[in-house]
Amino acid sequence: MSEEARATASAGYAIGRLEQALERALTSDDLAVRRRAAARVDAWRNVLDGMASGRLTVGSRTPVANTPAWVTLEVAHGGFATGRYLAEAPLREDELARVPENAPGETDRERLNLWFFGDEGLAELGRALRSGNYRIDVPEESALLVVAWLLEREQYAAALDLTSELRPLMHRLRFTPTFSPSSTPSGAVVRLQPVAEVRSTLRQATVRPPIAAMLETLRVWNPLYDRLVALWCDTVDDELPELTADGAVVGGWPCRVWPDDWVERRSQWLDEFHAAAEVHGRRPPKSNFARLQAALERCPSDSSALSGREVGWIRRALANTIQAHGAPGSEARAALRATQNAVAARPTYATLAHVLSCRLDRFPDDGGLPTLDAIDGEVTTDEVPAAAGAVIPAHLLAKAARALEAPIGELVDRGVISSGEVLAQVLPQITSQLLAANIEDPSLAAAYAQTYAAFRRRRSLLLLNLEHQVRFDELPWIAAVAPYRDRRVQATRAAAQSLRETTVLALTAFPQTILPNPLVRELGALASQADLKLPLVEEVAADIFMGTFTEKWRAAAAVASRVLSGTLYAQYYALPAAWPAREQRRYKRWGKATADDFAEMCAQRALEAHSGGGGHVAKNGTVLEQSQILTTHNLAVLIDALQLTDRLREVAPDLSDRAFTWAVQRQTQPRATWITELQGIKNTAYAWRQAIFYLSFCDQSAQSDVLTRLGERSAVLGPRFAPAVAGLRHVAAGDRFNAEGRTARGGRRLLGWSAGPHWLARSVP
Numbered sequence: 119m120s121e122e123a124r125a126t127a128s129a130g131y132a133i134g135r136l137e138q139a140l141e142r143a144l145t146s147d148d149l150a151v152r153r154r155a156a157a158r159v160d161a162w163r164n165v166l167d168g169m170a171s172g173r174l175t176v177g178s179r180t181p182v183a184n185t186p187a188w189v190t191l192e193v194a195h196g197g198f199a200t201g202r203y204l205a206e207a208p209l210r211e212d213e214l215a216r217v218p219e220n221a222p223g224e225t226d227r228e229r230l231n232l233w234f235f236g237d238e239g240l241a242e243l244g245r246a247l248r249s250g251n252y253r254i255d256v257p258e259e260s261a262l263l264v265v266a267w268l269l270e271r272e273q274y275a276a277a278l279d280l281t282s283e284l285r286p287l288m289h290r291l292r293f294t295p296t297f298s299p300s301s302t303p304s305g306a307v308v309r310l311q312p313v314a315e316v317r318s319t320l321r322q323a324t325v326r327p328p329i330a331a332m333l334e335t336l337r338v339w340n341p342l343y344d345r346l347v348a349l350w351c352d353t354v355d356d357e358l359p360e361l362t363a364d365g366a367v368v369g370g371w372p373c374r375v376w377p378d379d380w381v382e383r384r385s386q387w388l389d390e391f392h393a394a395a396e397v398h399g400r401r402p403p404k405s406n407f408a409r410l411q412a413a414l415e416r417c418p419s420d421s422s423a424l425s426g427r428e429v430g431w432i433r434r435a436l437a438n439t440i441q442a443h444g445a446p447g448s449e450a451r452a453a454l455r456a457t458q459n460a461v462a463a464r465p466t467y468a469t470l471a472h473v474l475s476c477r478l479d480r481f482p483d484d485g486g487l488p489t490l491d492a493i494d495g496e497v498t499t500d501e502v503p504a505a506a507g508a509v510i511p512a513h514l515l516a517k518a519a520r521a522l523e524a525p526i527g528e529l530v531d532r533g534v535i536s537s538g539e540v541l542a543q544v545l546p547q548i549t550s551q552l553l554a555a556n557i558e559d560p561s562l563a564a565a566y567a568q569t570y571a572a573f574r575r576r577r578s579l580l581l582l583n584l585e586h587q588v589r590f591d592e593l594p595w596i597a598a599v600a601p602y603r604d605r606r607v608q609a610t611r612a613a614a615q616s617l618r619e620t621t622v623l624a625l626t627a628f629p630q631t632i633l634p635n636p637l638v639r640e641l642g643a644l645a646s647q648a649d650l651k652l653p654l655v656e657e658v659a660a661d662i663f664m665g666t667f668t669e670k671w672r673a674a675a676a677v678a679s680r681v682l683s684g685t686l687y688a689q690y691y692a693l694p695a696a697w698p699a700r701e702q703r704r705y706k707r708w709g710k711a712t713a714d715d716f717a718e719m720c721a722q723r724a725l726e727a728h729s730g731g732g733g734h735v736a737k738n739g740t741v742l743e744q745s746q747i748l749t750t751h752n753l754a755v756l757i758d759a760l761q762l763t764d765r766l767r768e769v770a771p772d773l774s775d776r777a778f779t780w781a782v783q784r785q786t787q788p789r790a791t792w793i794t795e796l797q798g799i800k801n802t803a804y805a806w807r808q809a810i811f812y813l814s815f816c817d818q819s820a821q822s823d824v825l826t827r828l829g830e831r832s833a834v835l836g837p838r839f840a841p842a843v844a845g846l847r848h849v850a851a852g853d854r855f856n857a858e859g860r861t862a863r864g865g866r867r868l869l870g871w872s873a874g875p876h877w878l879a880r881s882v883p
Contacts, residue, residue, distance in 0.1 A: 127176035136162035164200040177582035197580025205258035228289035252295035254568040261293040264595040297353035301485030308544040323471035336462035348446040359437035406435040453850040463503035486523035542636035546574035555609035585707040613647035629773040630780035630805040672713035674749035685814035720744040732873030739871035770815040779811035803870030841866035
């Protein structure tokens, strides 16, 4: 196949995101939200300006003109590069202090980078390497550490080659680390966030407006109101006013008697009211409070300033409040206020969050928490006297637990790691150590590990034309130390063990979701370190699908057909019995070998989901779903390569049960729009597929039990979902779906994508 024209991304997505950010920046009531939205506005403007000028080619692995692939870019949502380099930042004060006067270079950054090539700079880099007192936040920040390491070992040619690659960007990029002790977790523990991030989040906690208004009423206005009511009640000449059953007012009249101290009490009350109003604003104009207060303002010492209508309003206002809450000094009113005062005295969420954030001050900003016991416990008098004795609630401790350093399994159990995406965030902390274990020199190994962890924080680019994300070993300074990495048996075994444990954890903790791309990439890194060549495949976005697949998809499908032969999954999804050996002739597109027979099979199978209509994205989605079905989206490959079949049989009934339950619950959730409904159907079908995969490793008795429970749970969805359950039951009993995905008895195969109306949808776009 001849080389084809290279596709580029459309600006339409970026324009839509810019519009959303602008609306949020202009309309949100939350200042922090407006600021974040304003930053997104700037980012999307940079994207659009770059695309319009030709500086940005979104869809390429080198989207910024005249920029090597290894440079870490700022990437907006959806994989759009903004054109900004993350390692490009003004010099900090400590950096400026290092730059000598009249140093060569066009910029301060270049002058500083060149200073590190002198004796003094190289000595500082060497000390940092040996002591470990540095932190790498962006991969580029370890580049000159590697140069210094090479020079110390008299590897002058390698150091010169590396310097030549870095030199064109020395005027812009920071190639040195932050010289401060690193608090990177070691061993088998990880953390989701450093202390500084968790503390910042806690300190942003505020009292929600409705709660703040309630507390203001309880703490400020209720005491003032009770004294205001008492003032007017003291002017009543008989029994206090009351309301009859039909709403009439009976009892005495206000403004008939005037106690000797009334004028003084009135003046004092008004002073306190005006002071409170200055801080908190005034009460609603038509409230009983506002009417009694306004009358008090106009009534200095007798009723001459008030009309008869106004006195009548005072009488009714008194009757209303006495009817609702009791008379001043009564047991009913006292009991009500006691309850309300107890509520008002409780510390707010924001107060307790601030206490917790202050307790985090005892720990390094870039470190973690060894245990939650160090920040748990009742609030002390020294912290907040008014909240002394209050207990830190569990949901706040859960936020702080994001900085807890613990084994991955414990963080999953605590709910800190709540999805495969979050698991992928923390896994590089383990992977980096396993990869670095192949380096004999401990100082280089430490720098290597920190660089890997920083590299994994890079956001993925939107890529077209079958291009792949930048790989870690494409960083010039990592490539420069490749000769110093040995394949150690111990490190290989440790990687294999970690891969096995992580896979089991991901499948058992989140059985309803497919493995997300970041996790697939990390599992791939572990597999490579374990010397396992696994055809792990990524989820491809339907709007950028190029119509074909590379050969690893076909290899993964071949494994799935072999592993699942004769199982419920193979019968339900009509997997091919086997894949023939590859022809010697290989097809290529954009320089990549492609599996055209696999792509053709996916396209043919996708016709089942074509119900008439649907745009190119929906049609792409139907094809991509078939690729996931044929490959089981990595499940079969991992189970087979890691020899997890026996382990999976032990937990398969529970995993399938949980995945089915999640799928049913997903369909009970309300849908705001037809788009969210279609998204819900897609996620339901993905969970359904996962459940069937696990169910295929159950014996017939367990399968029957799971299907019985599925039928009971899905009954709440009524006849709309019944064909999906029936179709699965029919296939389990030996029936088959026809070309339209139906059984002879009315069951239907559940797929997530549809080109045209989906039979499970309740609304039509």
